[in-house]
Amino acid sequence: MVDKIIFEQVLSRLPVGSIKVIYPDKTEKIFGKGELYTTLTINDPKAISEIVHKIDLGFGEAYTEGRVSVPNDQLNRLVDLSNENSTLLIDKFGKKMNYKYNVNAKKNQKQQIQSHYDLGNDFYKLWLDDTMTYTCAYFKTSQDTLENAQRQKIDHVLKKLQLKKGQEFVDIGCGWGYLVVRAAKEYGAKGLGVTLSKEQYEFAKDLAKKEGVEDLVEFRNINYQDLIPSKKTYDRVVSVGIFEHIGRGNHRQYFDVVDKLLNPGGISVLHTISQQTESDMPAWIDKYIFPGGYVPSLREMMNLFPEYGMRVVDYENLRPHYALTLREWLNRFEKHVPEITKMYDENFVRMWRLYLAGSISAFETGNNDLSQIIFTKGISNNIPLTREYMN
Numbered sequence: 428m429v430d431k432i433i434f435e436q437v438l439s440r441l442p443v444g445s446i447k448v449i450y451p452d453k454t455e456k457i458f459g460k461g462e463l464y465t466t467l468t469i470n471d472p473k474a475i476s477e478i479v480h481k482i483d484l485g486f487g488e489a490y491t492e493g494r495v496s497v498p499n500d501q502l503n504r505l506v507d508l509s510n511e512n513s514t515l516l517i518d519k520f521g522k523k524m525n526y527k528y529n530v531n532a533k534k535n536q537k538q539q540i541q542s543h544y545d546l547g548n549d550f551y552k553l554w555l556d557d558t559m560t561y562t563c564a565y566f567k568t569s570q571d572t573l574e575n576a577q578r579q580k581i582d583h584v585l586k587k588l589q590l591k592k593g594q595e596f597v598d599i600g601c602g603w604g605y606l607v608v609r610a611a612k613e614y615g616a617k618g619l620g621v622t623l624s625k626e627q628y629e630f631a632k633d634l635a636k637k638e639g640v641e642d643l644v645e646f647r648n649i650n651y652q653d654l655i656p657s658k659k660t661y662d663r664v665v666s667v668g669i670f671e672h673i674g675r676g677n678h679r680q681y682f683d684v685v686d687k688l689l690n691p692g693g694i695s696v697l698h699t700i701s702q703q704t705e706s707d708m709p710a711w712i713d714k715y716i717f718p719g720g721y722v723p724s725l726r727e728m729m730n731l732f733p734e735y736g737m738r739v740v741d742y743e744n745l746r747p748h749y750a751l752t753l754r755e756w757l758n759r760f761e762k763h764v765p766e767i768t769k770m771y772d773e774n775f776v777r778m779w780r781l782y783l784a785g786s787i788s789a790f791e792t793g794n795n796d797l798s799q800i801i802f803t804k805g806i807s808n809n810i811p812l813t814r815e816y817m818n
Contacts, residue, residue, distance in 0.1 A: 431472075433479050435458065438459060439458050441458060442515065444460075444463070444511065444512070445458060445460055445461055446465060446467055447463060447467070448466075448468075450469050450472075451469055459508075464504045467495060467497055468497070470494050470495060477489055481524045481526070481710070482517065483509075483709040483710060484526060484709075484711045485524075488711070490777060491715075491774050499780065503791075506787075506788035507792055509788075510794050511792060524710065526713075526714075529714075529718040530719065531672075531677060531721070533652060535719060536650060537623045539717075539718045539719045540623040540672060541623065541624055543716065543717060544627055545626045547626065553767065554756055554760040554762075554763060555759075557574055558577050558605040559605060560580070560603070560605055562602070562667050562668040562698065563580065563668075563749040564576035564748060565577075565745065566748050581606050584606065584665060585613065585614065587694075587741070587817055588610075588696055589663075589811075590610055590616040591616070593615060593616070594616050595617045595618075595662055596616055596619070597618070597620075597621070598620040598666070599684070600622060600667070600668060601620025601622050601627070601646065602627055602667070603630045603631055604627070604632075604646060605634065606618075607620040607631070608631075608634055608644060611638075611643035611644050612640055617643050618643065618645070619661075620645070621651050621654065622648065623648070624648075625648060628647075651669070651681075652680065652684055654684065654688060655684060655688075659688075660688055661688050661693065662690055663695065665695065666699075667696075670723065671717070671721065671723075672717070673721070673723075675707070678723060678728070679731065682735050682737070685737075692804060692805060692807045695802055696800070698798070698799050701724060701728070701797070701798040703725070704724055705723075709785075722795060725796070725798060728798070728800065735804075737802045738803050738805065740801050740807075740810050741801040741814070743798075744796050744799075746796045749795070749797045750787055753790065756783055757780070757783040760779065761780075
């Protein structure tokens, strides 16, 4: 009863927007002011206490288990409301949570990566584009198909790398391998892709064989830190979507590796989700979606470049592009809910629906950005004078 009073008192003080709450006895109340964002139905009264005591973790678990519900097409609006009132909600609902985050250490990284990316290629094929690219796409117009936008993103990154025939590069966290294969076909570059995901590794090897570039492409199922002992260096280093998995406090480990891999004057592109200030992942995301993950702030990254003699030569924020990408993924995911439910269960579907919808909100409300940073190892006077080469 006390938790319900706290729940209602806090929601009544929402400075932005309002929410309708339907209780188990079918009574309804509207809290907050202004625009009605969504309706939250409480199916289990215990869920109120979990939200009050564990905020996002409490809500996420209750939603996944069906003990609270929100209309599917309004789920991201609930997260919008939470994001836009985060100061109040974290202050009042977050104080009592005592969550122990997953430790991101090398010994744990394989299991952490595989828990997400080895859910099965058949699962990801249902809602990713045909290149199996699971990172932010690049939309030249909002009407672009996801397939075109993902190819445009890969080409956008490859242009930034300024690859030439015969050059060697490494893709740290290569996913399902499309970027490495594309670089071989379009530029004649020799690429090495590394991933801790067994499913991605097997798919990438098959892709290289299918596309006839086995002589230029190699994939390894290893931790990127295990590249160091070979002492081999490369003309280019790229990473698209792995930096979020490095872990808070581990960013120097990444730059240690890049520093040892990259030839003097070489070019590297870092593509990563970023945030304005330093804060941990939501506990629910850490526990169920990306164990050990951490979204770095831009200043955390920028502070490290001088320590390694790296020179930033270009920065681009693709935040709106990721919101569009996620909407495409969620729409495709929803079309395949029957198949996904058979693969897993209804709780899994709700969990992933919340993850995708919540991610849309994170980019649309500005909680997250998507940073693409071009940097060189030391001074390079071979960078084009304008950005036209990226077009």
